[in-house]
Amino acid sequence: MTREFSVPQQRNVVTELPGPKSVDLQKRRVASVSAGAGTLANIYMERGSGAILVDVDGNQLIDLGCGIGVTTIGHAHPEVAAAAAEQAGKLTHTLFTVTPYENYVRVAEKLAEITPGDFEKHSILVNSGAEAVENAVKIARKYTGRRAIVSLDHAFHGRTNLTMGMTYRPWPERAGMGPIPAELYSVPISYPFRDGLSGEEAAEKTIDYINTHIGASEIAAFFVEPIQGDGGVIIPADGFFKRIREFCTENGIVFVADEIQAGIGRTGTWYSIEHHGVVPDLVTSAKGIAGGFPLAAVTGRAEIMDAVQPGGIGGTFGGNPVSTAAALAVFDIIEKENLIAEAQRVEKSLWARIGDWPERFPIVGEVRGKGAMFGVELVHPGTKTPYPEALKQVITEAATQGVIVLDAGSWDSVLRIMPSVVISEELIDDAASVIEQTLARLSA
Numbered sequence: 001m002t003r004e005f006s007v008p009q010q011r012n013v014v015t016e017l018p019g020p021k022s023v024d025l026q027k028r029r030v031a032s033v034s035a036g037a038g039t040l041a042n043i044y045m046e047r048g049s050g051a052i053l054v055d056v057d058g059n060q061l062i063d064l065g066c067g068i069g070v071t072t073i074g075h076a077h078p079e080v081a082a083a084a085a086e087q088a089g090k091l092t093h094t095l096f097t098v099t100p101y102e103n104y105v106r107v108a109e110k111l112a113e114i115t116p117g118d119f120e121k122h123s124i125l126v127n128s129g130a131e132a133v134e135n136a137v138k139i140a141r142k143y144t145g146r147r148a149i150v151s152l153d154h155a156f157h158g159r160t161n162l163t164m165g166m167t168y169r170p171w172p173e174r175a176g177m178g179p180i181p182a183e184l185y186s187v188p189i190s191y192p193f194r195d196g197l198s199g200e201e202a203a204e205k206t207i208d209y210i211n212t213h214i215g216a217s218e219i220a221a222f223f224v225e226p227i228q229g230d231g232g233v234i235i236p237a238d239g240f241f242k243r244i245r246e247f248c249t250e251n252g253i254v255f256v257a258d259e260i261q262a263g264i265g266r267t268g269t270w271y272s273i274e275h276h277g278v279v280p281d282l283v284t285s286a287k288g289i290a291g292g293f294p295l296a297a298v299t300g301r302a303e304i305m306d307a308v309q310p311g312g313i314g315g316t317f318g319g320n321p322v323s324t325a326a327a328l329a330v331f332d333i334i335e336k337e338n339l340i341a342e343a344q345r346v347e348k349s350l351w352a353r354i355g356d357w358p359e360r361f362p363i364v365g366e367v368r369g370k371g372a373m374f375g376v377e378l379v380h381p382g383t384k385t386p387y388p389e390a391l392k393q394v395i396t397e398a399a400t401q402g403v404i405v406l407d408a409g410s411w412d413s414v415l416r417i418m419p420s421v422v423i424s425e426e427l428i429d430d431a432a433s434v435i436e437q438t439l440a441r442l443s444a
């Protein structure tokens with residue numbers, strides 16, 4: 001299909017980057033905004049369309065990050081804008097748990113349809129990914145009567161007090177901000193590039209760790225990102241999640257797929273757990289669900305979701321009328337514009353364009369990905385030693401040339417590529433050429 005974009009889908013750098021207006025705004029920002037909210041590139045944005053962002057100085061940048069996987073359908077989609085504007089003019093708040101409204105119910109109905117598993121499913125809507133994860137913890141604890149929560153090494157589950165404890169690395173996500181809540185455990189993941197194990201072997205290692213450190217009967221929930229995002233786009237080997245799922249079933253543990261980053265079409269399926277052929281008990285959704293409006297959800301088996309007493313979960317803004325209107329428009333657009341197939345197209349293009357980087361550039365250890373979610377792991381040549389300094393240079397130099405691309409990985413050494421699924425072949429090629437300049441120089 002041919003799409004209409006309000007901004008030409010081209011990179012166009014007309015000032016130095018950051019430009020003069022960004023530099024001015026940055027001065028005001030440093031004087032007014034907490035330094036704890038760190039920034040990847042201090043280029044201030046004004047508008048966007050499709051895969052292009054336009055900054056305050058009129059530069060057009062290729063967006064390979066989507067604000068960490070949020071604007072999967074493209075920036076400022078006109079139908080999302082129209083749906084949100086219409087809803088904002090009608091009703092912006094009642095609090096669903098005081099007096100409900102249809103949008104919330106429709107989003108829950110849609111989530112029951114698109115999440116894996118053909119059993120009865122119920123949802124709760126909240127504001128952020130971390131809030132969804134926290135609610136999934138509460139629900140699983142109430143349902144099982146157990147307390148221990150397991151997540152995988154290299155996981156990212158959020159920055160609130162509970163979820164920072166489920167997030168793997170200490171720096172910068174939790175250092176100095178404890179105490180960490182009790183009963184949170186990190187267990188080994190399958191990381192094919194680094195452990196060389198089959199999925200089954202890695203799962204046995206994980207299960208052995210659980211049996212010798214925690215005890216299966218203590219565990220309420222096992223949280224997994226089927227494709228890890230911030231952890232470095234780690235895709236566990238085939239068979240890993242299948243065995244973990246069996247282990248959870250055998251031991252009465254709630255299996256939770258945290259699909260906040262990889263879900264909602266990004267990887268060429270509605271949910272990334274589908275690549276592993278596994279059905280979770282609960283699923284969390286957030287980032288890509290509402291085109292940038294704050295909305296998140298926990299969806300899962302009705303008997304688990306209904307275990308909590310009325311009033312035990314919820315919140316003032318959760319499932320806001322405007323955010324849910326935007327989400328309904330997003331679901332509609334994904335289907336109408338075949339965006340799941342578009343994510344598969346982006347995967348093919350990325351493999352064709354950057355799949356040979358490990359052969360061409362000695363600092364590239366591995367390229368991996370599904371759909372529009374790729375990781376490029378940078379290493380010191382001839383080793384698997386992480387090379388974070390190289391990543392930093394790639395990201396900084398790309399930004400100064402008008403390409404926004406993300407970092408990831410516990411050692412800050414994985415380039416994370418997450419464009420909108422409507423990105424053109426031309427933009428993929430142009431952005432790859434920019435990144436290659438730094439890869440080539442650092443490999444020489």
Ligand SMILES: *Cc1c(COP(=O)(O)O)cnc(C)c1O
Pocket residue numbers: 127128129130131133156157158159225229230258259260261286287
């Ligand atoms: C971003 C993310 C979260 C946290 O979501 P927020 O909306 O930032 O709170 C949790 N889990 C995963 C997998 C994420 O990528």
